[in-house]
Amino acid sequence: MxxxxxxxxxxxxxxxxxxxxxxxxxxxxxxxxxxxxxxxxxxxxxxxxxxxxxxxxxxxxxxxxxxxxxxxxxxxxxxxxxxxxxxxxxxxxxxxxxxxxxxxxxxxxxxxxxxxxxxxxxxxxxxxxxxxxxxxxxxxxxxxxxxxxxxxxxxxxxxxxxxxxxxxxxxxxxxxxxxxxxxxxxxxxxxxxxxxxxxxxxxxxxxxxxxxxxxxxxxxxxxxxxxxxxxxxxxxxxxxxxxxxxxxxxxxxESRGPRADAGGLSAALGRTRTEVLRALTEPRTTTDLARHTGISNATASAHAAALRAAGLITTTRTGRSVHHEQTPLGTLVVGMPSAGAVGVPPDVVRGRVGTDP
Structure with missing residues (x-):
């Protein structure tokens, strides 16, 4: 001890x-x-x-x-x-x-x-x-x-x-x-x-x-x-x-190769949720996010809720529409080379947000 x-x-x-x-x-x-x-x-x-x-x-x-x-x-x-x-x-x-x-x-x-x-x-x-x-x-x-x-x-x-x-x-x-x-x-x-x-x-x-x-x-x-x-x-x-x-x-x-860059963050968050996070480098509505990633509005909303709970995105409401956008932490996670593969901490990504099915 x-x-x-x-x-x-x-x-x-x-x-x-x-x-x-x-x-x-x-x-x-x-x-x-x-x-x-x-x-x-x-x-x-x-x-x-x-x-x-x-x-x-x-x-x-x-x-x-x-x-x-x-x-x-x-x-x-x-x-x-x-x-x-x-x-x-x-x-x-x-x-x-x-x-x-x-x-x-x-x-x-x-x-x-x-x-x-x-x-x-x-x-x-x-x-x-x-x-x-x-x-x-x-x-x-x-x-x-x-x-x-x-x-x-x-x-x-x-x-x-x-x-x-x-x-x-x-x-x-x-x-x-x-x-x-x-x-x-x-x-x-x-x-x-x-x-x-x-x-x-x-x-x-x-x-x-x-x-x-x-x-x-x-x-x-x-x-x-x-x-x-x-x-x-x-x-x-x-x-x-x-x-x-x-x-x-x-x-x-070899941990810095393109293959690691592509798969590391997906291994931590899940492929769809990673695509949702990457799509939010600019503000998007739920409908726009769903269209951009090829998923339903309900699925986009669910993934956005999980990412928001993890502190990776923010959501603001204007009238009847909502806009989602990366937080500074979300930008850091997305922008870090080989993010999942090189050790983005589990409680920053996986432990807080989980992986999508």
């Missing part, structure tokens, strides 16, 4: 990362790459990357000898280069202590890790080249898709916070979590057998007490990780909680 202790001051400092952060997303992907028991959904993804990952990226595996990464890698940064620069600027004593921690009891230390421990510039160069090589192979091909996914998750969080309050928005981040009496409780830890199979990074977050103490909290979704929350808890910094989001399947370049 993960307990995050939130003060009244912290509640004013909880924020959702406005955009994805390349370095944490890369590290989450690399953690999944080293989790062979997660083969069902990630097997094809893992196989493709292991075949294409260049040799220059191999030193990264030596940074996590026991499955847990050194904390000087825990940075944010709005760009890849900014994140790498933050890692490079870590205090030498912090780098040394973290390397000693992760290599405690792990056997021989690779020469370049020893050199990094001593602050050698060539060793830092090895790390920088490894990170860039991994980024170009793992994240660069899907980064636009990760950005789309992040916008969808941001929208889901913002809508929940606006409609139901911050406590509900926090609880919605992870099924089974809840905020009560100043403590944000994450789901119960798995059984002993399941815990043995869990990644070390995930186990590290279990049975843990995190106290914000006025530092605030940054929520950062990741779309390459399926384990428990990853917590960055460093002195004098806001706590960063990286949590698994999306549909449980890693982003792939």
């Amino acid at each position: 993960l307990h995050i202790h939130v003060t009244a001051e912290d509640m004013t400092r909880v924020r959702f990362a406005p955009r994805p952060s390349p370095v944490p997303e890369l590290h989450a992907a690399l953690l999944m790459l080293g989790a062979p028991h997660e083969g069902l959904l990630f097997g094809r993804w893992r196989g493709r990357l292991l075949r294409t990952l260049p040799g220059a990226a191999e030193p990264l595996a030596e940074l996590v000898p026991g499955g847990a990464a050194p904390h000087f890698l825990d940075v944010l940064g709005g760009t890849r280069e900014e994140g790498f620069a933050l890692i490079r600027s870590a205090r030498p004593e912090f780098v040394r202590s973290e390397l000693e921690r992760v290599y405690a009891g792990q056997g021989p230390v690779p020469p370049w890790i020893r050199a990094l421990h001593h602050g050698d510039a060539a060793a830092w160069g090895t790390l920088g080249r490894a990170q860039r090589a991994a980024y170009e192979t793992v994240l660069a091909p899907v980064w636009p898709l990760v950005q789309d996914l992040h916008r969808a998750e941001f929208t889901r969080y913002a809508l929940t916070a606006a409609e139901q309050g911050l406590a509900a928005a926090l609880a919605a981040v992870a099924p089974g979590s809840r905020l009560r009496e100043g403590v944000w409780e994450w789901p119960t830890a798995p059984t002993a057998r399941e815990a043995e199979a869990r990644e070390p990074a995930a186990r590290e977050a279990e049975a843990r007490e995190v106290r914000l103490d006025g530092r605030g909290l940054v929520l950062l979704p990741t779309f390459h990780w399926r384990g428990g929350p990853l917590v960055q808890d460093l002195p004098d910094r806001p706590v960063v909680l990286t949590y698994p989001a999306g549909g449980g399947i890693p982003p792939t370049p």
Whole structure:
């Protein structure tokens, strides 16, 4: 169980990362790459990357000898280069202590890790080249898709916070979590057998007490990780909680193809209801909507009611006629590339509006 202790001051400092952060997303992907028991959904993804990952990226595996990464890698940064620069600027004593921690009891230390421990510039160069090589192979091909996914998750969080309050928005981040009496409780830890199979990074977050103490909290979704929350808890910094989001399947370049664009939103709303929503980029009466989509007036009215209840359209009455039009949320859902396929949140579309027969 993960307990995050939130003060009244912290509640004013909880924020959702406005955009994805390349370095944490890369590290989450690399953690999944080293989790062979997660083969069902990630097997094809893992196989493709292991075949294409260049040799220059191999030193990264030596940074996590026991499955847990050194904390000087825990940075944010709005760009890849900014994140790498933050890692490079870590205090030498912090780098040394973290390397000693992760290599405690792990056997021989690779020469370049020893050199990094001593602050050698060539060793830092090895790390920088490894990170860039991994980024170009793992994240660069899907980064636009990760950005789309992040916008969808941001929208889901913002809508929940606006409609139901911050406590509900926090609880919605992870099924089974809840905020009560100043403590944000994450789901119960798995059984002993399941815990043995869990990644070390995930186990590290279990049975843990995190106290914000006025530092605030940054929520950062990741779309390459399926384990428990990853917590960055460093002195004098806001706590960063990286949590698994999306549909449980890693982003792939083919997810952005025309086929995904055409079918994703329909899978969430249903084909007819999607056509109705797309037709309302301009105001239409019920009769005009029915004529435009080739359905009856009664069917058009029923679908419009469902979309209106979900907050995707508005309906205004003028005399004896009514006009339907997309809301800003409806425009966002329709305009998002690969909307359903890349993770428009279920409670924004499917859970609120359902699918038509």
